[in-house]
Amino acid sequence: MNQDRAREALLAVRAQVGQAVVGQESVVTSLIIALLAKGHVLLEGVPGVAKTLLVRSIAAAIDLDTKRVQFTPDLMPGDITGSLVFDAGRSQFAFRPGPVFTNLLLADEINRTPPKTQSALLEAMEERQVTVDGEPHALPDPFLVCATQNPVEYEGTYPLPEAQLDRFLMKVVVDLPPRDQEVTVLMRHAEGFDPRDLSAIQPVATAEDLAAGSVAVRTVHVAPEIAAYIVDIARATRTSPSLSLGVSPRGATALLLTSRCWAWLQGRDFVTPDDVKTMSYSTLAHRLSLRPESELEGVGVSAILASAINSVAVPR
The missing domain is CATH 1.10.8.80 (Magnesium chelatase subunit I, C-Terminal domain)
Structure with missing residues (x-):
């Protein structure tokens, strides 16, 4: 019965996300599968097809913590994993966690940062931990990296090597919407929809549902x-x-x-x-x-x- 409730809750996520994102049900299902499988997803699509909104909406519908990192050429590995910061009160260095310490990490335009910073995610994706100054720090459970990349603009980018591409469980293409769906998007905006306000999305699933589903999948x-x-x-x-x-x-x-x-x-x-x-x-x-x-x-x-x-x- 727990498995049935978990399935119903996770399938209900699609309807909740639909309140913010028009269409893209297959993309939402793919992200749910990645969460169940404890894998990572590479989202590919031209700018403006609601990739970021999709990820934020799914996190809201499953009541997960989410953070976003905009990858740029000057981004350093410590900007993602965290670093040691001197604590004057205790006269010692203390670890300050980076944005990777979350349930759902949106790595926006991952191919815009150099390989050194891209590789900072490899340990987090594979080992579910980051190591700073020889000390391992476990990441939360669940943990999913959802990376986006632009398929049409390659100037100033660093294509992901095959070894890192292989770390992604799935690559999902976010297509441009059909005409009727695009009209619906414009009408929603005309009626006052604000993509920064996700208060309309109610949590219909939890991390416990994901855990129960992950156990069920193995059977x-x-x-x-x-x-x-x-x-x-x-x-x-x-x-x-x-x-x-x-x-x-x-x-x-x-x-x-x-x-x-x-x-x-x-x-x-x-x-x-x-x-x-x-x-x-x-x-x-x-x-x-x-x-x-x-x-x-x-x-x-x-x-x-x-x-x-x-x-x-x-x-x-």
Whole structure:
């Protein structure tokens, strides 16, 4: 019963977020899956499609603490993790936590900061802790990094290396809204909507619901045939002549986890091949690297991934 209540509460988050963000239900679901899986998300979209508002709205609907860091070329690692500050009263240095000590960290335009600062997030994302002056400091639970990047403006940016991209559980593309939804957005603003005021969003889920859901997800049954199906998809990307880098075992494990989360949100206790297909693009596409000649030919990663999936026999 706790699991059922947790599922209902988390699904209700989408309706609450809808009071601030028009559409984007699939993006909200992806972020809920990331929270259940205790993974991290890379949000990609042009400026002005409400990426920041989405993250803030989800945090409000689940009653989570959230902080935002605007990544810039002069941002230092200590600006994220925190640093030692001299305490005159006690005549000693004390640790002052940085913005990474939160439940949901919005790393805005992560590709605008140099690799040294980008790597400051690696330990936090992987180990759920930061180390300052040799002392580890545990991060809160839950903890999710939601990083955004602009796909159209590359001047003055530092593309994320493959090793860091692989740390993100999913990459979610926030598309421009259809015409009718964009009209709805404008009418809301005409009626006085303020994106800085999220008082209309009520907490409908809690960190306890996320914890119960995370436990439930681990009990979702995965048949050996489904596990083999995921492995075969990963291996098909590794042999693609258009790719220089295919899906690693970590990527296959990530697809298994996101497929379980999706199945649980659908009210099932087992994973189907359709669950795997549904989650494959957001979980795997950012882990693939095109060969230079494929880029020149205009071949897209999504098309190559689709070809790899279609080349694998679906289990019955």
